[in-house]
Amino acid sequence: MRKFFVFCLLSIGLKAAAQKTPFELSGKIETTTYTEAISYYENLAKAYPEAKLFSYGHTDFGKPLHVLVLSDDQVFDPALIRKSNKRVLLINNGIHPGEPEGIDASMMLARDLLKARKLPKDVVICIIPIYNIDGSFNRSGTSRANQNGPVTYGFRGNSKNLDLNRDFIKTDSKNSATFQLIFNTWQPEIFVDTHTSNGADYQYVMTLIPTQKDKLNPILSDYLTKTLVPDLYTGMEKLGYPMIPYVNSIGETPESGITGFIDPPRYSTGYTTLHNTIGFMPETHMLKSYDLRVDATYKLLQTYIQVVERDARIIGENKRKADEFVAAQKEFPLEWKLNKTGVNDLTFKGFEAGQKPSTVSGADRLYYDSSKPYTKTIKEWNKFEPALSVQKPVAYVIPKAWDRVIALLKLNQVKLRELKSDQKIAVDNYYIGDFKTGTRPYEGHYLHSGVKVNTIPQKLQYYTGDYVVYVNQPTNRYIIETLEPQATDSYFNWNFFDSILDMKEHYSAYVFEDTATELLKNNPDLKNKLEAKKASDAEFAKNAAAQLDFVYKNSDYYEKTHNRYPVARLVTDVKLDLK
Structure with a gap:
């Protein structure tokens, strides 16, 4: 008791x-x-x-x-x-x-x-x-x-x-x-x-x-x-x-x-x-x-x-x-814009605003007079439309090296499959064509925006343990808005993949001049492409270094991974050897 x-x-x-x-x-x-x-x-x-x-x-x-x-x-x-x-x-x-x-x-x-x-x-x-x-x-x-x-x-x-x-x-x-x-x-x-x-x-x-x-x-x-x-x-x-x-x-x-x-x-x-x-x-x-x-x-x-x-x-x-x-959705917006014609009236209870001289600068400054409340009708613009959309692929293929990406996808309950064996897979690859980068850091990053991509079909070698993410899940929006580089808050825009933007190999010009001569001699298409570029671009026609670089970047010597976004799109539902 x-x-x-x-x-x-x-x-x-x-x-x-x-x-x-x-x-x-x-x-x-x-x-x-x-x-x-x-x-x-x-x-x-x-x-x-x-x-x-x-x-x-x-x-x-x-x-x-x-x-x-x-x-x-x-x-x-x-x-x-x-x-x-x-x-x-x-x-x-x-x-x-x-x-x-x-x-x-x-x-x-x-x-x-x-x-x-x-x-x-x-x-x-x-x-x-x-x-x-x-x-x-x-x-x-x-x-x-x-x-x-x-x-x-x-x-x-x-x-x-x-x-x-x-x-x-x-x-x-x-x-x-x-x-x-x-x-x-x-x-x-x-x-x-x-x-x-x-x-x-x-x-x-x-x-x-x-x-x-x-x-x-x-x-x-x-x-x-x-x-x-x-x-x-x-x-x-x-x-x-x-x-x-x-x-x-x-x-x-x-x-x-x-x-x-x-x-x-x-x-x-x-x-x-x-x-x-x-x-x-x-x-x-x-x-x-x-x-x-x-x-x-x-x-x-x-x-x-x-x-x-x-x-x-x-x-x-x-x-x-x-x-x-x-899970069944096929098209996904990546960016949004305000529709400036979509406006509605809103009853608003505010305070009258005015201007008076600043005691700091002497210039006119804004102030609100809380003794003068009002009720007015103001305009509200609140209709947003997709500015850019993408058709989803069957799946994304992600090399296991990109472990931070993999970890975040898993944390968000995205279902991933692993390749059971080494295999070549036909995929669509994005090459980053253009982007803008902020001139000042934002939350610890130099954030990218305005990304432009070129899509090139390729058959690439993948290895055991690389990941396949099928886009047939309730988490599709998370998958697409992080993995599509053009999305506003994509992993690419937050600098997860910046290492692909650097060339890892190059050439010594005095050596490659001779190599370029042989390339142009043996490849009429390349020579015609160079001449067309010179004809259409006066600055390029006067820039010897740019012309040599053009030959290099249109040859097999140029590294195929430069600017290649590492997350590939599987656009055909082929059978893969998966765990």
Whole structure:
């Protein structure tokens, strides 16, 4: 009896310890530290059998990523959860630790759901307490110069000074690799990544960036635009937080109109789109008080849970259909452009803007007058169209040497087959014809863009252990948007294959002059090709070195691997000797 009494006291003590978050205890002006957050979630998991705290992998800071899972029936096996036809909602917090509303809101939300026994029956909730652990330890109250609280907060860059919301495809950080492990283990249908905005001043506390509707699979996009987003807006309006799309102004102020946000796969929601997961970036307004921003985030997360629980069956069926659609899909967009004729009217609650002399420079400067609110109709451009598309091949063939590519494909549950023996395979090869490269580094890379390719059929030798990736999978979008070099966030554009752009052999001109003479003498077609080039290009006709190089590059002496993209396209479904 005494032991039972002690156990009850201990249980009550654990639950009492989990009653208030550091945010609440501070008078709602401070955000939780990493250590406090993990301790808080550990106490929740000890106090409530419906909660379990998992740790996964590593981060650049040396600590694992944690995931708190809330499951009403206390089932915490992702395979069993999928088998029972439940939905998974994944909430990611602190990817930018200076934007910490989600950190504090999620802690209170988890506690309140557990305490009130109000966990949804058909939805399992997964919460990453703080994704950028590294940045959360680098605390100050000044790194976000425009932001109204909290008192101190973390820094945007991680230990490698990477912005982790640019790292989902290139995966330079251990954080990204571990996130992808979590994501592909739990396979959420809905993903929410909490943020704080910068930019114009206006009346809204909360703005919303959904996965770009035109990039999303049509089945999912239809539900997103006709049901999910409208119901989120309606729900938040009822809770006292009317929302507006993220204010991406085309001019200095919102009155000039706003455009939708295109989220390539470097971003979290662009990455989740590749897996047919509907993603959101809610962005609270930086100038609103921190307590309001946390409260708005709390209520938005509540609203997600209510809608996903209500539509659990529909959401699951849509995801299943989208996966089947993508597995059979033949044409895939690689780049997108804004349709400037597709415009709609949007009711917008802003503040009047004006100009006044700067006390710093004396020049006119922009300001917003919060004492002069207005409601106006503004223009929104949010229709995107494919700028470049590609027909999928039967498969891609990848030499095993490109192990980083192989590892990322496997991490994202792409099915790969290995060659069982050495064999020659007829493939289409891309040769990189042209590309642009940024003049300044971006997130640790000199990013390529504007890639042009020439396709040449070849029969190449491949070896035991080389990989074949058939493009008949639900992960087709991930496969194609990483392996097609012209795609915005392809592995090629992120410099995975830059070594192919260097020549490894060359010639001494004084020796090759004699070789070139023999080549032109014995090959009339080459000689005619050279003369035609001289006739059509006056600068070339005056450049002796360029002419010698032309002969070299049109001869067998020129290395066949220079500029040859190493991932080949198998365009005929031939029988291969596979493990």
